[in-house]
Amino acid sequence: MSLLNQNASLEWSDKNKFLLRFLLIYFFLQIIPLDYKFYQELITKDTGRGFYLLFKAANYSPQFFGLLGYQNWLVIAAIALIGAIVGGKVCKGKEDFNKLYYWLRAIVRYRLALVAIAYGLIKVFPLQFPYPSLGNLHTNYGDFLPWKIYFHTTGIAPTFEIFLGGVEVLAGLLLLNRRTTTFGAGILAGYYGNVFASNMAYSMGYEAYSFQLAIFAVLLFIYDAPRLYSLLVAQKFTVANTYHPIFNSREKLLRNVLRPLMVVFIIALAFTTYQNYSTAPYKYPKTAGIKGSYGYYNVKVFKLNNIEIPYSVSDSNRWQNVVFEKWATLSVKIAKPIVIDNGLGDQFTDSDYERNYESAGVGGRRYFAYQADTVAKTLKLVNKNKNHKEETFNLNYQFVNDSTLILNGVNEKKDSIYVELNRIHKKYLLFEGRRKPVKL
Structure with missing residues (x-):
C-alpha cells in the first residue's frame, strides 16, 4: 500500500507507519513555531505595526543554530528520524494511523493556507513589489541586481500583481475546506513551483522557503492524485475518499477553538495589510519629502x-x-x-x-x-x-x-x-x- 493513496479500508505496513511518524514530526517542526527567538523578535522588533506581527506569524520558517535554508531541513530531518524510531518503540500498537495522517494533512493545509493568504494580500495591496521609485527609474538597467529587475518588472504592472495575489488568496481559502483542498493545493503546487524557479533564476534569496511551500502543496495534492488520474486520464470508475475521523472530546475542543481563531487571524491580517498599504507602505520611508521638491x-x-x-x-x-x-x-x-x-x-x-x-x-x-x-x-x-x-x-x-x-x-x-x-x-x-x- 502507498502511504499517499490510503483510506480507512487499507492496512498500514510497517514501512508506511514509520514514514508517517517521520513526516508528522518533520512537518510539525517545519510548521509550528517552537523557537524562542521567533517570539523574542515579535516582541522586541522596532515596529508598532500589527501587520508585522501577523505577517511574520503567518510565514514562520524554523532556524537552528544560525543555519540558513536547506541546512535547517537536515537538522529537522535528523530530529524527525530519531523521533520516528523512538515513537515506533514507545507507541507501538497505540496509534490510529488514519487519524494521524488526517492530522498531518490538517496541519500542513492550514499552515499553507496562512502563508498563501498572507503573501497574496501583500500583492492584492501592492506591497511586495512596489512601484519603482523615481531614483530607480533613473538607474541604468545594468546597475540592478537580478532580483531587483524581477521586482521592478512585476511592480510596474500593479494590476498583474493584484491578479497574482488574488490567485494566491483564493487558493489559500480553498485549503480551509477539506472538500476543496485538492483544488487549492493543485493551484499552489504550480504557483510555488514557479516562485521557486524564479527565486533560483533571479537570485532572490528565498529558494529554500519557496521550495518548502511547493512541497507542502504537493503533499496535499498527491493525496487525491491517483483518484484524479483514474477518473480523468484512465476514465475508470473511481470511488472518492470517504474517510472521516472520529474525534474525542479534546480533539473536538481543539478544532472548535482553532477554527474561529483562524477566521479572526485572517480578517485581522487583511485589515492590517490594507492599513499598511494605505498609510505607510513598509518598503518605502513614511516621512514626506520637502514640499515641492519631488x-x-x-x-x-x-x-x-x-x-x-x-x-x-x-x-x-x-x-x-x-x-x-x-x-x-x-x-x-x-x-x-x-x-x-x-x-x-x-x-x-x-x-x-x-x-x-x-x-x-x-x-x-x-x-x-x-x-x-x-x-x-x-x-x-x-x-x-x-x-x-x-x-x-x-x-x-x-x-x-x-x-x-x-x-x-x-x-x-x-x-x-x-x-x-x-x-x-x-x-x-x-x-x-x-x-x-x-x-x-
Whole structure:
C-alpha cells in the first residue's frame, strides 16, 4: 500500500507507519513555531505595526543554530528520524494511523493556507513589489541586481500583481475546506513551483522557503492524485475518499477553538495589510519629502571647496543629477564606486533610514535618507547603503524658483560643496502608457 493513496479500508505496513511518524514530526517542526527567538523578535522588533506581527506569524520558517535554508531541513530531518524510531518503540500498537495522517494533512493545509493568504494580500495591496521609485527609474538597467529587475518588472504592472495575489488568496481559502483542498493545493503546487524557479533564476534569496511551500502543496495534492488520474486520464470508475475521523472530546475542543481563531487571524491580517498599504507602505520611508521638491534635477553647477568642477561622467566627486522622492529620500548620480547592498529591503521597521528597498540591489546611484528643518531650510543627509553609512552631508537648501534649487554645506570630511539644481520636467513613458497618444 502507498502511504499517499490510503483510506480507512487499507492496512498500514510497517514501512508506511514509520514514514508517517517521520513526516508528522518533520512537518510539525517545519510548521509550528517552537523557537524562542521567533517570539523574542515579535516582541522586541522596532515596529508598532500589527501587520508585522501577523505577517511574520503567518510565514514562520524554523532556524537552528544560525543555519540558513536547506541546512535547517537536515537538522529537522535528523530530529524527525530519531523521533520516528523512538515513537515506533514507545507507541507501538497505540496509534490510529488514519487519524494521524488526517492530522498531518490538517496541519500542513492550514499552515499553507496562512502563508498563501498572507503573501497574496501583500500583492492584492501592492506591497511586495512596489512601484519603482523615481531614483530607480533613473538607474541604468545594468546597475540592478537580478532580483531587483524581477521586482521592478512585476511592480510596474500593479494590476498583474493584484491578479497574482488574488490567485494566491483564493487558493489559500480553498485549503480551509477539506472538500476543496485538492483544488487549492493543485493551484499552489504550480504557483510555488514557479516562485521557486524564479527565486533560483533571479537570485532572490528565498529558494529554500519557496521550495518548502511547493512541497507542502504537493503533499496535499498527491493525496487525491491517483483518484484524479483514474477518473480523468484512465476514465475508470473511481470511488472518492470517504474517510472521516472520529474525534474525542479534546480533539473536538481543539478544532472548535482553532477554527474561529483562524477566521479572526485572517480578517485581522487583511485589515492590517490594507492599513499598511494605505498609510505607510513598509518598503518605502513614511516621512514626506520637502514640499515641492519631488522630481529629477540636472546638476548645472557643482563646486567642491569653492572650486567649480565642470560636468563629467567620470569625475568621482562631481554630482551629475539628483532625484528628490515624494518621501524623505534624495539620490545622486556620481561616478564613484559603490559596494552594493545585497539585502532585499524587505525588513519591517519604523526607521526610515532602515527602509532600504529603494537602495538595496542597486548600483550607479547613491541614496540618502534626509531630515529636513523646513524653518531653518537645512538638510541632514545619511547614505542609506549600510556599506557607505559614514557618508553624510549637512546642507542648506533654497528654492530660487519652481525649477531651481540650490544646496550648499559640508560633507563628512568637512569639504564644502555648492550645488545648483535645475528641475527637468520630463515625461515618463512608463507613466504615460501606450493606450493614449504620447508627446515628448
